[in-house]
Amino acid sequence: QVQLVESGGGVVQPGRSLRLSCAASGFTFSSYTLHWVRQAPGKGLEWVAFISYDASDKYYADSVKGRFTISRDNSKRTLFLQMNSLRAEDTAVYYCARDARPLDSSGYYAYWGQGTLVTVSS
C-alpha cells in the first residue's frame, strides 16, 4: 500500500534552517509528482511547493519562495524540503502529498503522510 512518512520536524530558532524528508513506499516513486502542504496550528491548509516526477519543474507559494527548496531523490524514493530563514509564521504541520495519477501534475492529492511538526520559536 502507498505510504508517505515525513520526518525532520522539530523546534528551531527564527532565521535558522531545517530539512524535512518524506520517505515513500508502495508505488513507483519516479512516476508521480509530489507536493508539500502545511497547516499552522488551528488554521487551514496551505499549499507550499510542487515538484514534477522528474524534478524538471518546481513551484513555490509566494510565502516561501526564495527561502524553501523542494527536491527529490528518485533512487532513494525520498522527497525533501529545505527550509531556510525560518520565521515564526512557518510554524505548522508539514505534509507531503502525492498526486492521484502518474506523470500528471493535476494537483489532486490522493495520498498524504501523517505530517511532521515544525515549530519556529526562540
Added chain:
Amino acid sequence: SSELTQDPAVSVALGQTVTITCRGDSLRRYSASWYQQKPGQAPVLVIYAKGNRPSGIPDRFSGSSSGNTASLTITGAQAEDEADYYCNSRDNSGNLWVFGGGTKLTVL
C-alpha cells in the same frame, strides 16, 4: 495568485443533504478537488477532476462546478461526515495551487 472562498461553517441535520461551495476566478478554468479533514488526522481526498470519487469514498459525496463556483454535496449526511472540508485548485497562473479557507461541517 488567486483566492478560493468558502463559508466558514455549515450545519446539516442527520440524513439530510448539504452543499459546500468554493468560489474563485481560477475555477472558471481549473477543476477543484475536495478534502475532508477530521481532528488530528491528515486530509483525505473525497472529490477530484470534475466529480470523480477515489475508491473507498462513499457515493453520497458528489462534486459539481459552474462558472466560478465548485460545489461538494453530501446526500444523506452521516455523523461521521462531521469534519472540515477544503477545496483546492490551481491559481490563475496555472503553476501554483491554492486552498480555500475551509468549511467546518456540523451534523446535527
